Amino acid sequence: MAKTVEKYKVFDLELSGTSQGNPFQDVQLTADFSNGIQKLTVKGFYKDQGKYGIRFMPQAEGNWTYETHSSDPQLDGQTGEFLCTPAAAGNHGRVCLKKDVLPKKEVNFYVTEDEFHFAYEDGTRFQPFGTTCYAWVNQSEQVQEQTLETLKNAPFNKIRMCIFPKFYTYNTTDPERYAFQGNAKDGFDFSRFDNVFFENLEKRIQQLDELGIEADIILLHPYDRWGFSKMTKEQDIFYLSYAARRLSHFKNIWWSMANEYDLMPQKTVEDWDTYARVVMENDPYGHLRSIHNCVPLFDHNRSWITHVSVQRVDVYKTAEMVTDWRNQYRKPVIVDEVGYEGNIDFGWGCLTAQELTRRFWEGCMRGGYLSHGETYVDQGDQIWWAHGGTLHGESTARIAFLKEQMAQLPDDIQPLTLTPENHEENWDSVCLHDGESYFLYYYGFFRPLYRNYTLPAGKKYKIELIDTWNMTTEELPEVYEGKIRIKMGARQYMAVRMKEVK
Amino acid sequence: MAKTVEKYKVFDLELSGTSQGNPFQDVQLTADFSNGIQKLTVKGFYKDQGKYGIRFMPQAEGNWTYETHSSDPQLDGQTGEFLCTPAAAGNHGRVCLKKDVLPKKEVNFYVTEDEFHFAYEDGTRFQPFGTTCYAWVNQSEQVQEQTLETLKNAPFNKIRMCIFPKFYTYNTTDPERYAFQGNAKDGFDFSRFDNVFFENLEKRIQQLDELGIEADIILLHPYDRWGFSKMTKEQDIFYLSYAARRLSHFKNIWWSMANEYDLMPQKTVEDWDTYARVVMENDPYGHLRSIHNCVPLFDHNRSWITHVSVQRVDVYKTAEMVTDWRNQYRKPVIVDEVGYEGNIDFGWGCLTAQELTRRFWEGCMRGGYLSHGETYVDQGDQIWWAHGGTLHGESTARIAFLKEQMAQLPDDIQPLTLTPENHEENWDSVCLHDGESYFLYYYGFFRPLYRNYTLPAGKKYKIELIDTWNMTTEELPEVYEGKIRIKMGARQYMAVRMKEVK
Known part of the structure; x- marks a missing residue:
């Protein structure tokens, strides 16, 4: 047999x-x-x-x-x-671009919307809700196990993680093993890989897959004191070829060519194009590919880039940029760094849980996706964003709640585009809708006592009030039609869901 | 005699x-x-x-x-x-542009900064902290008196107010008297003014002056059902000439040509230029002049415009735009609508007190000024933003506290400009400083546990922690020099003030 x-x-x-x-x-x-x-x-x-x-x-x-x-x-x-x-229940294969997986629809309102989303290769919807543990596979065995235990109980289905260790504030210890043979004291042999390191990496990717988590593998990054960010172009290519040959059989692999490519000025844009081609030549399955910025965005129009993995650039306007980035690149947008919940001394990592949750809602309501991260520096030795370990914040539960709400979205839905006709009711909110039977509004930091709506003529709706911070949904008893006023109780972080009653 | x-x-x-x-x-x-x-x-x-x-x-x-x-x-x-x-104590004359009042300094770092600020004509500093009661002089006698009583106990030193009444949501009643003779039922005679109306208006402007409040008089505006926004060009000119002749003797008058000029498309840009000239020809003192937008900003480079009176355009990025507007127009910037504290159903008026306070700090720290407004729709018949009456919110006290902090600023101070050298410590904060002896940092919605600073070499500093929401200042016991770390307690809305010890 x-x-x-x-x-x-x-x-x-x-x-x-x-x-x-x-x-x-x-x-x-x-x-x-x-x-x-x-x-x-x-x-x-x-x-x-x-x-x-x-x-x-x-x-x-x-x-x-x-x-x-x-x-x-x-x-x-x-x-x-x-x-x-046959694939067993829950095994949907790779995550792909939705437009590459689903049969093309007739040319209508929603065709372009498919450009902005993902699906497993069997057609099942995939909405990324990521988190960030850059160097979790470079921590002790115990911390790695703890990270997996935490992930088991968290809503995240994608994780940004590096192959090389991270050298940065709060990240100053040497890992036990490296991708290359050698050590920090005597140097590394960039022509020989460490099989024990890769076997552990493979085990961790496999365990992530068992948890339904995509491993967004960061191949190169600048936070380095060992020399991995400053290898020659030949050495980079040798490494990228090996990593792709060794890891691409995992259905849950995504390739992130770099974290903060712009902090590695020794590599040119042409180098990144070459490196992406090397990965593609050694990955027969065509896993998703991206490249992540610190400040200037990479040109995400390049054909090898499957989706926009962006770090917010403006300090104040973050997830709100999803609309612009979608329009600019016509690809799925993941704000992979939108800021982290925590209290580190850097502005990218001392957000309240309320603000990170708000950014998640704001970005999702604009047809984008986001990644979480946590940077509490007074909760023990491990900081989730770099080491993994345990979570301490309040946004994780809210992201789980958001994920539940997003999972309920009908398939043919898109962000509302402002027009002169709908401007007055919608300029200050974001809305996902299908034009007639489903409307989901979100009001962010505003706290209106009530809102007025003009419902599509001739239709009736049931309405739910969603308190995105307190994680409650309240279905209002009435059936609504025409011009209506909905009391919202002067609360922040509210959403309103309207579904047609047929 | x-x-x-x-x-x-x-x-x-x-x-x-x-x-x-x-x-x-x-x-x-x-x-x-x-x-x-x-x-x-x-x-x-x-x-x-x-x-x-x-x-x-x-x-x-x-x-x-x-x-x-x-x-x-x-x-x-x-x-x-x-x-x-001679002028009695407290009588400083008109508010002017600082650059027009103070002797020109030598060409240095700070000369251009004077372009962005105000001073009374006797040279005394004037930092506007405005509020908004559009139609307060069109309310009942009792409400007008109540408004003055409220203002007496509030920190505001400028008020945006219309001559014509306001027709809008929550503003639907006819006033007792109008600037013109006539009434809503029978129509108005746009060639004859109502002396009783003007006498009351003058009394109110005089009372504001006694409270040290500048009357930022809005001459034209679109929220109208009586026809005052749709007079002919001749009628507009006749009215503007009269208003300027009748009111310009008040030292505390500012002219705002329009509120939301862009919602009066019947008037062209050239009309506004003409109208401003009419006001100037009838105002021998040259009071400050501005024009306020709803969405597109007027071209504030025009020579008749003394300062930028702007409504924030972006829903999310508001007072943060002060830096750009200063650079664009090289004039003082007042964000006269940055959003209001309240719970009205419109996004411009359902901010928390925390968010409005944050916007005030953010704008002031960038070398701009702001106006307050309150739009609680569940606190009685009067809504401060339109009617005056009483205040219910929590931002007023915080604005008073901010005003006290801003009053303490040394004269030769300016917003920190980001450079490659100072970027790492300052990209996520705003700072007012004189380059060596005084630094005021503000962190907005961030909540770092601590911050690191590199103090200017060879100097020693005392440091205060300012909790802008709880309105506390805490002087730290030590004297600091060199590279330091200041614990900030993972609180939002914090500022840090450093003063050189000589």
Whole structure:
């Protein structure tokens, strides 16, 4: 009986070959996988002690065969087969751009809206609600386990995380292991990877997948004292090729080319284009790709960028920029740094939970997505944003509540565009709607005693008041039509949901 | 013994002439005032029942003589004299542009900063902290008195107020009297003014002056059902000329050509230029002049505009725009509508006291000024922003506290400009400073546990923590120098003041 592999999971082949010289550099290894219809070439990678890996994520059920090709005769010409079985419940494959997954709709109001959203490759909606633990895989075993335990009980379904450790305020200790062989004292061999580090990284990505969390892997970043941010272009390419070959079989991988690319001025825009191509050449599945700014935004119009992963630039106007960024790039927008809840001394990390929650609502109501982070510096040694560990804030529960509300959105919905006709009722609010049967309004820091609405003629609606901070929804007893006034109680952070009664 | 008039107060001449025809239109009346050095021609105005007025504000001590000229023989050729005595304590004359009043300094760091500020004509600093009661003089006698009583105990030293009544939500009743003769039912005679209305208006402006409050008179505005916003150009000019002739002797008058000029599309930009010239021709003292927007800003570079009276345009980024507006227009910036504390259903008027207070601090720290307003719709019939009456909010006390802090600023101070060198410590805060001996930082909605500072080398400082919401100042016991860390207690709305110890 043939080996079986669940769709979107991994066929993991380990082969033995030479350990002479530097197999990371010297040995070429690929395998052609075919199911008779589709053929993919997957690149292998060296692990350690003569062991090589080839890992394949099948995206179609049925029988698959493979044959290896290698410069090492020991690894060459190996063949085999396996049966790909249906995806189990909850296994939806990779996250993709919605427009690439769902059948094209007729040209109407909503076609362009699909450009701004994600879906799993089986068509299931995916709305990212991310968090940030840059260096969690570089912490102690105990802290890593604690992070996973925290994530298990949190609403987040994406995590921004680095491969390289982080050197920065509150991040000054050396990790136990690095992606490269070597150490901080004696230096690193940028031509040899540390198999133990990668095995742990793989274990963590796998555990994230089991929690339904996408691993938004940051490949390069500037917060460094070990030299990983200042490798040569050749070394960067060598590393990026290896990381993509070794990790791309995970269905829950996203590639973030860099955190704060602009703080690595030694790399040019053309370098980033080259690096993205290297990742794409070594990732046969086409995982999502982005690049993240500190201040100036990268040109997100570039074709290799699947979605906008942006850090807010203005100190005051943050998630409100989602509308502009959508219009500018016509791609999904994730405000991956919109500021963090906490009390660190930097303005990016001393927001109240109310303000971070408000930014989340504001961004989602504009058809964007956001990532959370926490930077309490007086709650023990671990600070979530960098180390993981435990969460202390009040925004996490509100983000869970928001996620529930967003999950209820009908599919054909989009942010209200202001027009001269609707301006008077809508200039000071944000609204998601389908034009007739569903309206969700949000009022942010405003606290009106009531609001007036002109409902679409000839239709009746049920209305719910949503207190986004206190996490309550209250369905009003009446059925509404025409021009109405809804009492909102002079509370901040309110939303109003209207659904047509047919 | 000659009649005496205190400097900057009024020499009020009433003359009797014809009451035939329409004296408002038919009779020309001027008086030349001279003290032997200076000669001013002051235009008169018709009151009622054959009574005419000429009012003159002397700006120099000593003997003044006058002679009238008129098309009416009864009014022509009258002469007289009076003695102008020194200004009493607290009487500083008109508010002017600081650069027009104070001797020019040497060209240095601070010369341009003077462009952005005000001073009384005797050189005394004037920092406007305004409020808004658009139609308070159109309310009942009792409410007008209540408004004055409220103002007596409030920190405001400028008030935005209209001559014409206001028609708008919560503003639907007819006033007892109007600037013009007539009534809402039978219509108005736009060629005849109501003397009783103007006498009350004058009494109120005088009472404001006694409270040290500048009357920022809004001459035209769009919130109208009586026709005052849709008069012909000739009628507008006739009205503006009369208002300027009748009111410009008040030292505490400012002219706001319009509230929300852009909501009166029947008037062109050239009309406003003409209207401003009409006011200037009938105001021999050159009171401050502005024009206020709803959405698009007027071109505040125009030479007749003394200062920028702006309504915030963006819903989210409000007082933060002061920096840009200063740079754009090189004139004092008053955010005369930055949003109001209250709970009305419109986003411009349902801010928390915390948010309005934050906007005040933010704007002042950027070298601008702001006006307050209150729009609680569940606190009785009067809403402060339109009717006056009483105040209910929590921002007024905080604005008083802010005003006290701003009054303590040394004269040679300006907002910190971000440079590559100071960016890291200052990108997320605003700071007023003199470069060496005085620094005032403000952190708005951020709540850092502490902040780090690099103090100027070789100097020592005392430091105060200012809680702008709780209105406390706490002087820290130490004397600081070099690189320091100040604990701020993870509170929002904090400021830090540093003064050099010599």
